[in-house]
Amino acid sequence: MCAKKCAGRPSNRDVILDAAEQLVASEGAARLTFDALGQATSISKGGLLYHFASKDKLLEAMLERMVARNSDLKDAFMKDFEDDPNQELKSILLASLNSDAECAQLSSGLLAAAANNPELLAPMTAHVQQTFQSLEQFSRDPMLAKVLFFAVHGARLFEQLQLCEHCQGDRKAFADKLLAMIDQQN
């Protein structure tokens, strides 16, 4: 609950979550175990379970952080497109496409949760539905918005599953194409 304020040593919570994401990306969601996670972080199983009382809690935390990061990124893009009539749509799309190379494993949490306990996705579903309503409201062509939304997430998931390496190089071009399609709508 407290990363900096409290007494004692600094928390490894985020270190653990990072390692969990990487593990899912490289080995598959089924091999995300406390043992493997312990090896990856050099933290004992007991230590891990101190931070996340159960595996479901860990998955929950992964999803939560993923949504939070996405939300923050969207807000950042909102400022970039301040005077654009398609500010909302563009921000949502670019946030999800997430041009930042640094956090590549955006969908690890999603896939891990889906694999281990699909019920954990409920809050995620709510978040998606909210985004859809937002698209419906702020877009001149909601159906186009939906297509582009799915395109971004399709690309992200395909990358995560390593079904294509369109990654770095084409990413910029892909993003530009999306923005152009938004601006070209008449």
Place this chain on the structure above:
Amino acid sequence: MCAKKCAGRPSNRDVILDAAEQLVASEGAARLTFDALGQATSISKGGLLYHFASKDKLLEAMLERMVARNSDLKDAFMKDFEDDPNQELKSILLASLNSDAECAQLSSGLLAAAANNPELLAPMTAHVQQTFQSLEQFSRDPMLAKVLFFAVHGARLFEQLQLCEHCQGDRKAFADKLLAMIDQQN
């Protein structure tokens, strides 16, 4: 290996694969076990292992059937768009979007393989790359084709993960929008 040709009783191979897909969809890839599969199909573990010598073989078969079904569907659509200049693109997209309500769990195999053993996705990656080359070759605007390709697969995966229920109702409208966008390119 033989569903109809061989002697003896008809094989339960496809029954097992169907059940496996449904299990993944409803319970998550991590809960696809021989025990659970045996319960779902009323086939003993011995029986299951008679058909699929290992779990990897089972996952392999799931992927294989998925690709084959997709391929067949694409061929069917190719006939529907015989004189269309965008025959290839349209067929690929509609095949993957897969309007058939009957086989809803198209991506179960994908998610199960990704969760349990990502290395099994290698042939799938090859298939995707081949599709990309095909898109590059037969499309006037390859980047648009890519966007629409990812849109279709994004929608499919979101549906599979139950992140949205855009399913039946909007599916037709979604498909129509895709086709319109293809035809509108200048």
Place this chain on the structure above:
DNA sequence: ATTACTAAACCGTCTAGTTGGTATAGTAAT
């Protein structure tokens, strides 16, 4: 005889979760 199984026991390994204990650092009264 071959194909397609069933039923049940069994094995080694893996896994989530428990227990009980330790170390570090800050708080606060004396």
Place this chain on the structure above:
DNA sequence: ATTACTATACCAACTAGACGGTTTAGTAAT
């Protein structure tokens, strides 16, 4: 300044059950 206490952040060892897979023995249709 020392003592006592609290909270955080762990670790090592263990347990019960699940899982993949094997084996054995038998059945029943073609």
